[in-house]
Amino acid sequence: MKHLVPEARNGLNKFKMEVAQELGVPFTDYNGDLTSKQCGSVGGEMVKRMVEKYEREL
Template sequence: MPNNNQPATQGASQSLDQFKYEIANELGVQLGGDRTSRENGSVGGMMTKRMIQFAEQNLKGGTKI
């Protein structure tokens, strides 16, 4: 099944890919089709967790972009 998701902001996909590989490196996971769903999924889960934390901080007035 092809991935038809499009980032809301132009140029965001490059930043998201970079973010994905940074998280994978931190977790010590090699991304790829030959890896388990758990390994690849852990990266996506951590990305989501960090993006939610970032959004919550911005909503509280913490970190400014």
């Protein structure tokens, strides 16, 4: 996969880990034992927060 902004990768990984911790989802280097619901909740919350931040800055 080619990233549109490669420099953002570390920041997004950090953000993902922060959200996962807040939601109680045990993200590690291997996440094959997590359910789709757990992974989806982290991704969904990340998108929700990014959209809210964007809307506040309009």
